[in-house]
Amino acid sequence: MADVNIAVDEKVDITDVVCPVTFVKTKVALEELDDGQILQVHLNDGEPVQNVPRSVKDEGHQILKLQDNEDGTYELYIKKVGD
């Protein structure tokens, strides 16, 4: 399910939590990274996939790709912007 074209620096699974902790866990993982590094987020369909990419964008990070795993989950690739 990982995208071979994107070199991922860190992964986080947020399928075990619900909103707003989904975004909180993503944010925590992003804060650990340096500018330009890439985070892969494993998330559920529905509310997480609707809200997390938007919230991440609002914080100024770059969404590289959202990939549908076709099993009710997605992979979200985020490039950290800023420190």
Next chain:
Amino acid sequence: MAFTNEQLERYSRHIILSEIGVKGQKKLLNSKVLIIGAGGLGAPAALYLAAAGVGTIGIVDADVVDLSNLQRQVIHTTNDIGKKKVESAAETMRAINPDVTVNTYYDFVTSDNILDLIKDYDFVIDGTDNFPAKFLINDACVMAKKPLSHAGIIRFKGQLTTIIPGEGPCYRCIFKNPPPKDAVPTCKQAGVIGAMGGVIGSLQAMEAVKYITGVGELLNGYLLTYDALKMEFHKVKLPARGKGCAVCSDTPTITELIDYEQPACELKAHA
């Protein structure tokens, strides 16, 4: 220090804020705040700081919970009557948030103990109800260079300021000396509306959180006054620091702490 899933959920509304985030929440968890007075101001301040995850909270008070306190001192309950206020407050804070370490000091602040009390804390909240204590706390915080939130409430009015020693005016820059004994009524004699402690004490907690996280602009250099009857807030700019101030000028005339005399009717035996 990594957050547990439970902590992520507990502090999620803080962590989501771009101004706070993970870094700000970690700063709160690593911070130490001393609250002097577990009464009308100290009660809401202590509740919000405990809930916010301020890692260490010290609380100083030499009183026991009295039935007449419960109209405004929301950290104590009817079942706490007769209990030391510091113990009652500590129990409530620990029940709200087990992440918090609470240190209790069942004592009055005096010139002998105050420097020792404040020395390990990052920020001091003055929630006392009398002028001798307010001047003592100000002078000690200036001498020890501890940031301080000063506040006072009476009837339908409240006021507060934040004092960052060396960066802005102190309490003594505004008020040179305590008023003569019995010239100003205490809230015991004059009364105070219960929610006033909630408004002003919560603002003190807000200043502590902002200081610790380094977010926004503090109230140093300003006095914020609140008149509940007119529903008016005023932010009054204070004169610059130190000019002729007996304690915080570059050539202070007060270099030792002073225990001013308390009005006799306010003195209580140390039960």
